[in-house]
Amino acid sequence: MNNEYVAERIETMNPVTSTPPHKVEQAWAAFSETELAAGRPPGSRRVTILGRQWSRIGLTATLALTASFAGVGIAAAAKLFSSAPVTNLSVAHCYTLDQIGANGTDVAAAGAPGSAAQVDDALGTCQMLWRDGFLTAGAPRAIHVTGPITVHAVPSLVVCTMTNGTAGVFPGDDTTCRTLGLPDALLSSSNK
C-alpha cells in the first residue's frame, strides 16, 4: 500500500461533493434580509426554538428550504392527483375550442392503434392539423384544404384524459384540463 493509493481512497470517502442548486439564492436572500437591513447590527439577533439557539439567518435559511421542499412536494402531489392515464388508445380528438362539445375532429392518430404513439402522436397530429390549416379556432370540424398548404399559427395545446379514457387535445394551457373538470393526460407505464 502506498501513499498515492491511500490518498485516492480518502478522496472516494468524501462525504459532501455537491450543494443543492438554488441553495445559494435562498441563503443570500436570507442573509441580506436579516444581516444587511439598514440599522440592524449584524448577527445580533438569536432565536431560541425547541431548546436550541438559532441565528436568525440560520433559522430563516432552514425555514426557507423546508418551505420550498414542502411546496415542491405539494405541487408534485397535486399534479399527480390531477393527472390520469389515457386508457383508450383507439382514438383521440382535436378540439378547436377550450370546451367539450361538437368542435374539432377525431384523429385515428399515426402509430398502431393501442400503442403509445397513439397518445404521443395525438398532440403532434393535432399540431400538424392546426399548422396546415385543417383546424381553425372554433371550427366545428376539420376544413378540407385544397391547393397548396400554407403554414398557420399553432395555438398552445394541452392533452387531457376524457371521461371515456381517450386523449382530448384542447387549445389552452396548464389550467385548461382542470377548468374543464378533466385530469391532465398521463401516459401509463404500459404505454411507454
Next chain:
Amino acid sequence: MKANSSRTKEAEKQQCFEVFFRANYNRLEQYVGRRVPHAQVDDVVAGTFVVAWKKFDLVEQPSLPWLFRIASFEVKSSHRKTQRDGHTLGSEALEGIPNTVDEIFDTEPLRHAMVELSDVDQEILRLVHWDDLTRSEIAEVLELAVSAVNMRYHRAIERLEQRLIPTTTSHKENTDE
C-alpha cells in the same frame, strides 16, 4: 453630503460582498458539511458569513481560504457546543463518511483509522483530499508556511498508513481463512 458618501460606501461593500458570497457559498457549505452534523451546517455557514461581513472591509483581498479560516473557528465553536450538550463527536464524524466497499479495498478500516487520527492530522487530510485546496491555500487557512503544510501532510498520511497496516493484514488473514 457625508451621509450620502457613507451610504454609497456601504452599498458598494454590500455589492462586493454579494459577489463574494455567491462565488464562495457552495464551497463553504461543502467545507462545513464535512465537519459538522448535517443539522448544524446551515447555522455554521450563516455564522461564518456574519463574521466575514463584519471583517469584509478590514482585509485587503477576501478569499476562500480566508473564509475557510473563519469557518474553522465556527466549526470548533459548534463542536464545543455539541460536547457541552453531551453528544460525542466520534460517532458523528463517522456518520458522514460513506462506507464504499469495492473488490480491492474495504473502506471501513480507513474510516476508523481516519477518525482515530489527531484532529490536526484529520484536518490536513480533509483540506488536501476533500476540500480541493492548493498547498498555498491550505497554508493560508492554517496560517502556516507551505513547507510546514507539506510536512504536516506527509506525517498525517504516514500515520494513517501505519494504522491501516495491521488492520488490513488481519482483515486479509481473516479472508484467507
